[in-house]
Every structure is written in structure tokens, then in C-alpha cells.
Amino acid sequence: MRNILKLTLAFVLVMAFSMALAAEIINGAGATFPYPLYSKWFYSYEKVTGIKINYQSIGSGGGIQQVKAGTVDFGASDAPLPKEELEKYGLIQFPTVAGAVAIVYNLPGIPTGLKLTSALIADIYLGKITKWNDMRIKELNLNINIPPLPIIVVHRSDGSGTTNIFTWFLSDVSIEWKTKAGSGTSVKWPAGIGGKGNEGVAGLVRQTRGAIGYVELAYAIQTKMTFVLLRNRDGNYVYPTIETTQAAAANADVLPEFYVKFTYSKGKDSYPIAGFTYLILRKKMDRNKFIVRFIEWAYKNGDRDAKELHYVPLPESLKTKVLAELKKM
């Protein structure tokens, strides 16, 4: 009998203790694109502070729904929510880190560095340019012998933040794209075939001669793909790198609700296809203070991890703005 009592007491104590601890566990869900970085950040943060942050990378759509429903403390989305939606559900959003999208291709014997303009990318994805030896491509690459292959357009078939950034860019540079297809995590593609995930697009591009596709920069670098040297808005040719993406981000117009878009932005070094990924919180939640503390920590100490994984840290000016906004809560 005494044993049972002891056991019960121990059980109650353990329960009480773990509930006290549970207050320090933050739950989040959403975007898959920043997941590698977030998990690294959360791991380091737990080691420093003892506060545990759980994150399920179930996709932006799921993250937004869960934060609206209040089943998680924060949601994560690759595309920012429009102002009306934020107000309707009492949410706030802010960027954490940026990423770039690389245009990759497969032309036998032609290494990284094929030059293309933004308008050409749009026409290729509209299905208007169908041969690699098109005059408009040839005249940009006079020293390269481009084979007369048909262009096989490859896009993401799964809804993704990468597609959102890429179609933002296409809508910026082509009115025809904007009216025909528009932008979003999934769109009605005028041409081409769909591969699932970065690995699907990369796989199709790699094994199809004449293919062109778009993948996250980190993925393109890690898997050593050949990518396009892209002409930006100012007329300079730029590779997607941390520096060129940061240059573009520095020129972004930041709206009060942090709906930031910096595809095809000005600046001589700006890479035109890039965007932020966001965290979404419900306003006036007590537990938000844990997340704000984490963001302070991540903005201050997280840049090195981000660069290592080929993500692009926010410009300092934007960090200051976000923190000022978060402090108001």
C-alpha cells in the first residue's frame, strides 16, 4: 500500500514538473524551405537558453491554418499574407531570413554562366521561345556554341514558396505572364512539365538535355548544378549569391505589415529572383514573448548559420525595424 502511495506521489510530482517545463516549450509549424536553418537555430537556442522550440515543416498552407486555429504558437510561411488577411485573423508577420532562386539548365558541354535576360526567362516559361539556338539567346552568348535543342521547361509541381518567388519575378518582368498565369505557390503553367520538390525539378533538368528549371539556391549549390548568369534590372549580369541577394533585399520596399517583395529590385548588384520567409504570430498572446526573445537572439547570432546553409541574413536596417515593431506588442 505504501509503495502505491509513493508511486502515485512520484507520478504527480513528475507530471507537475513536466507541466511547469511545458510552459517553456514553443510549438510552430509551416514552411519547408527554411526548415534546415530553423532546426539548426532552434537547436542552438535550446542549448543556450533551455527553451525548446518544436517545429513541424508541414508546408506554409498548413502553418497558416494552424496558427489561425491557435493550435501552434507560431506559423511559418514562405509567402507573406496580405494586410486584409492579417487583420481579419488578428495576426502579425515578419521576415526571418531570405533565400534566392537559381535558374538551372542542362546543355551538354556548356558550364555555368549562360547569359539570359529576365524577359527571356519569362518568354521561355510562357512557351514562346522553344529552341535554345533562338536568335535572342544566341546574341547574348556570342562566344558559346549553343546546340539546336528544344527547350524543355521544368517547374515545381508541388505548391511551394520557391514557385511563389519565381512567379512574382515573372509577373514583374512580363505583363503577359501577369495576366496569363499570375503569381502564387501554384499557378497554371502555360508550358512545361512539373517535378515534385527541388529534387524532382533537379532530377528532370539533370537528365533531360535542353531542360531549364528553377531551384532554391542552396539546393543548386549543394548539388553542383549549372546555373544561368541573369541580367538584372540595371542591366548587369549577376549570379545568385548571398551578396547579390542581400543587395536586392537592401532595396526592398518594406510595408508596415512587413509584406516585403524584392523580386526584380533596383541596384547594380541585385539578383532579381529572391524573397523572404516569414513567421506569423497571433496578436496579444502571452507566449509571444518567448518568440520575440528568440528572434532577438536569432537576428544577433544566427547569421553565420544562415550563410553556412546558403540562406541570406536580413539587412541590419530591416532587423531593427522588425524588432521595434515586435517590442510594441
Next chain:
Amino acid sequence: MNKDTLFKWLTALLAFIILLLGIGILVKLLISSRLSFDVFGFKFIFSREWDPVQRLFGALPFIWGTFVSATLALIIALPISIGIAIFLSELAPIWMRQPVSFIIELLAAIPSVIYGLWGLFVLAPVMQQWVEPLLGKYLGFLPFFKGYPLGVGMLTGGIIIAIMIIPTISSISREVLSAVPQHQKEAALSIGMTRWEAIWRVMLPYGRSGIAGAIILGYGRALGETMAITMVIGNTPSISVSLFDPAYTIASVIANEFTEATDELYISSLIELGLILFFITFTLNVIARFMLWRMKRFEEVR
């Protein structure tokens, strides 16, 4: 209450749970697809439009892709599976039968994403460089083999699913053929039938309801297959007679787009696609059962 009654009620309860699950799924699908049905009505089924940006949704290319890919898979898989089943139950040396059946059943346990990645990285290049150019060259006069050999598309999708349903159909058919009574076989052989005749005229007819069951199971799996076919079908909602062209299935579009769908009408339309798939599988099962029942009755009358 004695143990028998208790057992009876317990099993009844378990069976009831399955029934409840089925009804629950149907009800949930109906409720969640209500918005899409209100907006598009029956036009949803016949529309070819799928534009998440303009919020216009139609199911026809997906229904087409689901049917054609599953049927193509069945056409490829059926003769191979029956052949395997006959070989293993009748013709193979005894020492071979157990290990080979075991390996076939192992194939059924490979996760479908593995089949998909294998399809994308191994099968698709082979299709692109060898199979499709050859088909185009010699059978290109047929409308099924026209167009640029992409390596991914309906044909590759059908082949991947065929590979995945072969274990299901062949292992059940093998069991069915092994269950044909010895005296039936002996009787057939004793009246001077050849091996071939005994198999075709006695064994296969004897086991045909079981084999039909295997086919239904395989076709059901083919209709619902998701990950493997998503990797190799090209994910393009278009309706084309050529098997080289990329296509899209209901299960694939749900897997691709559900996670990032935020708009309510968009989500509801994806769920309505799920409802359509539910109806297709349900109807097919009912038709298949009905055919089996007719077949049995016909035999009894005869």
C-alpha cells in the same frame, strides 16, 4: 453472457468500426467539398481549367489521368502477373517456388516513394533515350506514341504503377491457382489435355473469381497510387491521347498542392477531387462485385 456471444459482439463491433470509418470519410469529404460544389456545381467534373491564381478549378484532366494511368498499368501488369502466378504454382521446380514468391511479396513492401525516385532517376532516362525514341520510330503512326520523348509522362507513370501492382496481382493469383484441387488437375491431364490446356481450360476458369479479386485489388491500388506516379508523370493537367505527354492524377494533385493551399475554395476543390476519387473506387468495386456475382450465378445455372 458466455464467451461465444461476447466474441460475436466483439467482432461485430470491430466490423462496425470499419463501416463507421467509411461513412465518416464520406461525410467529411461531402461537408468539406461543399463550398467548391456550390461555386462550380457539376461543371467541376467537366471543366479542364485548373488555375489556383484565378481560383478556377475543374477536375477533368485529373480524372482522365487517373483512369488512363491505372488502366495502362493494369494492361501491362496483368499478363505478366498471371504468367508469374502460373509459373510459380505449376511449372517452376519445387525448390524455386517459395524463395521466388517470398521475393515478390517483398517487392510489395517497398515504399512507393522509393519506386518514384527510382522511376525518376533510373527509369525515366532509359525511357527518354531508348524506349520512347524506339516506340516513336516504329509505332509512331499510332496516336499513342507521338511527340517529344521527355522520359516522364503517362507511359512512364503507367509502367511504374504496373511494377508496383505486379506483386499484388501475382501473389494473390498464385495462391488462387495453388488452391485448385489436385483431382481437377489430374482429371484434366488424364483425359489427354496438354499442360497448356489444363492451365487455360481448367485451372484459370476454376480460379477466375479469385483472380478477378486480385485484379480489383491491383486496380484499386493503381487508382490511388500517389508518390511514385507524382515523381514521373510530369504533373501537367492536360488531356492528350499520346502516352509520351505529361499528365496528372487526382492523387498526385492532392499530394502536390494540398500542403500549400491557403484559399478556402482551393482547399475545398482539392477535397472535392478526393471525393471524386472515393466515388470512382467505390463504383468500380461495386461493378466488379456485381460482375463476379453474375459470373457465379451463370456457372451455377450451367
